Every structure is written in structure tokens, then in C-alpha cells.
Amino acid sequence: MKRILNKTLTVKQIGALIILPLAIVGSTLMFMNGGKPVIIKSKITGKDSVVKKEVVEIDTSAMGRLNNYVDSINNASQLFGGSWSFYLTTCDSGKEICKVDIDHGLEPASVMKVVTTGTALSILGPGFRFSTLLQYDGVIEGKILNGNIYIHGGGDPTLGAESFGSSVDKVVNGWAVAIKKLGIDSIAGCIIGDAESFDRDPIPGGWTWTDMQSDYGTGPSGLNIRENLYDLLITATANGTSIRTSPQIPGMKLYNQVIHNPSIGKSYAYVMGAPFQFERTAMGEVSSSLQERGAIPDPALFCAQSLKSSLKEYGIGIRDSATTLRLMKLNYIKSNAKEGRKVITSNSSPSLSELVYHTNQISQNFYAESILRAIAWKVNGYGSTTAGVNIVYSFWKNHKLDLRGICMVDGCGLSRLNSITTHQLVEMLRVYAKDSAVFPSFYRSLPIAGESGTIRKLADGTDADGNLHAKSGTMSRVKSYAGYVKTRSGKLLSFAMIGNNTLWSEVELRDKFAKLFVLMAELP
Numbered sequence: 001m002k003r004i005l006n007k008t009l010t011v012k013q014i015g016a017l018i019i020l021p022l023a024i025v026g027s028t029l030m031f032m033n034g035g036k037p038v039i040i041k042s043k044i045t046g047k048d049s050v051v052k053k054e055v056v057e058i059d060t061s062a063m064g065r066l067n068n069y070v071d072s073i074n075n076a077s078q079l080f081g082g083s084w085s086f087y088l089t090t091c092d093s094g095k096e097i098c099k100v101d102i103d104h105g106l107e108p109a110s111v112m113k114v115v116t117t118g119t120a121l122s123i124l125g126p127g128f129r130f131s132t133l134l135q136y137d138g139v140i141e142g143k144i145l146n147g148n149i150y151i152h153g154g155g156d157p158t159l160g161a162e163s164f165g166s167s168v169d170k171v172v173n174g175w176a177v178a179i180k181k182l183g184i185d186s187i188a189g190c191i192i193g194d195a196e197s198f199d200r201d202p203i204p205g206g207w208t209w210t211d212m213q214s215d216y217g218t219g220p221s222g223l224n225i226r227e228n229l230y231d232l233l234i235t236a237t238a239n240g241t242s243i244r245t246s247p248q249i250p251g252m253k254l255y256n257q258v259i260h261n262p263s264i265g266k267s268y269a270y271v272m273g274a275p276f277q278f279e280r281t282a283m284g285e286v287s288s289s290l291q292e293r294g295a296i297p298d299p300a301l302f303c304a305q306s307l308k309s310s311l312k313e314y315g316i317g318i319r320d321s322a323t324t325l326r327l328m329k330l331n332y333i334k335s336n337a338k339e340g341r342k343v344i345t346s347n348s349s350p351s352l353s354e355l356v357y358h359t360n361q362i363s364q365n366f367y368a369e370s371i372l373r374a375i376a377w378k379v380n381g382y383g384s385t386t387a388g389v390n391i392v393y394s395f396w397k398n399h400k401l402d403l404r405g406i407c408m409v410d411g412c413g414l415s416r417l418n419s420i421t422t423h424q425l426v427e428m429l430r431v432y433a434k435d436s437a438v439f440p441s442f443y444r445s446l447p448i449a450g451e452s453g454t455i456r457k458l459a460d461g462t463d464a465d466g467n468l469h470a471k472s473g474t475m476s477r478v479k480s481y482a483g484y485v486k487t488r489s490g491k492l493l494s495f496a497m498i499g500n501n502t503l504w505s506e507v508e509l510r511d512k513f514a515k516l517f518v519l520m521a522e523l524p
Helices: 011-032 062-074 109-124 168-181 299-313 325-330 352-362 365-380 385-398 422-434 439-445 506-521
Strands: 002-004 007-009 038-041 048-051 083-090 096-100 131-136 139-141 144-146 149-152 191-194 229-237 240-246 253-260 268-272 279-286 290-295 322-324 342-348 469-475 478-486 492-500
Touching: 062 096, 062 506, 083 422, 109 352, 109 365, 109 385, 109 422, 109 439, 109 469, 109 478, 131 168, 149 299, 168 299, 168 342, 191 299, 191 325, 229 253, 229 268, 229 279, 240 253, 268 290, 279 290, 299 322, 299 325, 322 325, 352 365, 352 439, 365 385, 422 439, 422 478, 422 492, 469 506, 478 506, 492 506
Parallel strands: 149 191, 191 322, 253 279
Antiparallel strands: 002 007, 038 048, 083 096, 083 492, 131 149, 131 342, 139 144, 229 240, 229 290, 268 279, 469 478, 478 492
16 A cells, blocks of 8 residues: 555556556657557566557648648747638639638738739729820910910829830920920920829828838829839948939939948938928938939929920920929919810820739839729729729629728738738639639739749749749738639639738748648649
8 A cells, every 4th residue: 555645545556557657658659650559568567568559640632731731830839929811712613622710801911902903904994094195275376385285194104114115205205296296486384294183192091101211112193204213323432422313303302311331231222201392311321332212202293394304405495384283273373274275195004904914013012003093083083092992892892792801091002001801802813713804914914933023933843833823912020922823633723821920930931821832733
């Protein structure tokens, strides 16, 4: 007899207390031994005994590998404090293949462009083009225009854009030639930039001040020029730094506070300043020369000033200044109604299909915002972000989409106030796929794994390479993808995955999602 915890135990009970832990250890050893029986020698009896254990077989099928990998993410400690969602369905019937927390609204980052570009293709049509009109009012008497020249913008993001083979000089020189062909050699009036077709504030609600200082945080105007950006050319020497801009922006005063730091690992620079503010400050540290881009304070005014300079080069005199309708209204100066203007010439953008391709391939925020406002301009006659968002909501409500969980604040996904569910994204992707007028343009616009755009380096050499088409989204503590993938039998699937605030780094989460790319593509 022994006394343990003030209780009297028999010899048999003592033996059981000793043998039970050994049996557990034996079972564990056997499990670690790949499921084979483990022989354990008893220290009590001196005899060998075989411990048998039922082992659950791991599903190694393609579907099993996908489910097991999803479970490994679900059970990872790096999800502490964060969230992730994943939804995979067949594109035609919507049959669910795999899902995780699909009705949780999460920040999508640039995957929000899936909503903007696809909806725009549906409402405006792939062949839609932005238009800019060169107009005049008053009368032409001899060679004198007794009136004003107007540049009436329609929100074209490509006007003077090098991305589409144009330039500021090419645009304004073309206008100058068109004016000269009317026989005009003198203008007794102003050159007026008319950006009133879009909301005057280029910045959507929810953008941070930090994002606005970067070239990716440039908002659209009713009259854009050169993607509303200038080049910032920084030269660093032992004596400090010097800055020049290309093209030069008339009236802009740029204070240089960029530091020359030869030991800095990566040079950086940015320009602080709000829309329509002409006093700006360049900040940063550089080890050598650097080129960045900054936002033009007033694109419509710069456009008018550029035309005025070009007209002078063509020998056409201008009595008054270059200005904008916004400035005229602020100074209570009246202008003639649009109905009284006559068109001299016009400029058209590439098709919306081409613009959507450009937007989604390089994740271009400025183009996404221009496209969202164009939706409102087309429907209401006035392009504002708020109106564009409301039209997007109405479009999807008419398609019977459950809008709970979605909050759309901008068109590009830069705002931290945006949220959407993977369920909603996948349903949108399925709607696009069923629309033969929209799907070819939308599908072509999405980057291809291992080949193009923002996912060209992912899943290279796997079943997803050249197969999976998806829009990516990346912000601090946000990683997301949404798109299409074909199975080995050619079945088209739609998917969306979003991770927010996890303990994985951006690169680690990207690699985990890229593994999902491969597993989805390997499905039979």
C-alpha cells in the first residue's frame, strides 16, 4: 500500500499509474514512426509489448491538398489580431469549392479596381472614349478673335500622357495649328481651362495626407494634362542638392528641403502640397541623383498656360491671360454659356477597353479615379466620386447582389475606408464572365501569373503560370487578389482572397497566396 495525496492505493492502482503514461508515449512514438507499430519493453514486467494506433490518412488529392493548405492558414499563429477570407467557386454555376469567412468586409486595396473597371465596362461600354473640346466664343473679325478660347475637358486621363504616346507639346501645338487654320492671328480675350465637367476637388474622401504626396496619390480633374504630374529632377553633390522640374510649372514655388545623405540605403523624395496650392516643399534624402514625380497644383490652369505659350510661338497674340473657369467664378468674372461656344477641334482618348487594360496591369490609381467619375458624368452629366459610387451601388443592387459589407469610398482602393467581402467580389467576377460584351476586355485587362502586370513573378513554372488572371492589391498590412483560374480540365473558376492585419510580412502573405494560385490551378 502507498499513500498519494492522502489516499490509499493498491498495488494494481500504482501499476496503472506507471503503465498509462508509457502507453501514451508509445502511441506518440508509433504515430511519429509513420503509423507503424512501436515495440516497447516494459520496465515492470521486462516483456516486450506492441502498441497499435489508428492513424488518419492525409488526403493527397488536389482538393485535399487545397483544403489542407487552407486549414494550415486558418490555424496559423500569425492570424492573431488579423483576418483573412478566401472564396473559390465555379464561374458558370457558382458552385462553392472552398470558402473561409466569405461575408467579412475587409480592406481590398487595389482589388477595388475590379469593381470600378468592370462596372465601367458594363455601364459605359468597352468602346467609350473621353473627349476634350477646343472651343471659342465671340466672333472672328478679319484675323482677330473678339472672344475667348476654351479648353473644355471631359476628364480624359490620357491627354498629353506619355503612357499613350502623347505629350503636352504635341497636344497644345495641335490646338495652335487648328486655331491658326481659322485665320486667327490675334485673340482679344483669354485662354480658359474648363474643368467643370468633374468635381473640382481631385482627391476622394479617405485618402491620407501621406498618400497625396506621392505620384500614386494624384487625383483627376475635369481637364487633365500629362496625367497631372511633372518630373522632379534632383541632383546631389557634396554641397547639397538642387532641384528642377520638367515641365516647368508657371507660378509654382518649390522649396527644397531634400538632404544629401551618401550613406542612406535607398534614396527617396516627395513634394508636400495640397490641390491648387502653388507653394510646395520637396522633402527626402538622396545619396545621388534621383528622379521622382509630383502633382501639378492646377492641371486646368497649366493646360491653358501651355496653350498660350504655344500660340505665341505660332505668332498668335493674346490680349489677356490664361485662366480657368474655377478662378473666374472665384473672382466673380462671368463667362459665356457653353451653348454659345463653337468647336474648333477635339481630342479623343483611346477606348475604355484600352484604359482598363492600362489601369489593371500597372494598378494605376489616377486612371481608376477618372473612370469612376466618368461613370457619373455619363449618367448624371457631372463627374463626382460620390455620384460614381452611388451609381456603382445601384448597378449591383439591380444585379441582386447583397451589398451588406461593402463600403466604396474611391475607385482605386487607396482609401483605408474601403471594405468588401470575397463573396461580393466573386459574384461580381461571375457577372462579368456572363456578359459577352464586357468579359473579353475585362479578362484581358487582368495581369497573368508568371507573365504580366503585378503578378508576373508569381507562380512561374506551375499550372498557374499563363493560366491565372488576377488583380492584386497591396497596402501596409493588406494583401489581396481576385480573378479567374482554369482547372486542368479547362473549367473556369472565380476566386478572391484578402488578408488584413496579419503577423505575416507582405512578402510572406504574398507567397502564401501564390501557393493558393498553384493549388487552385492543379484542381482536376
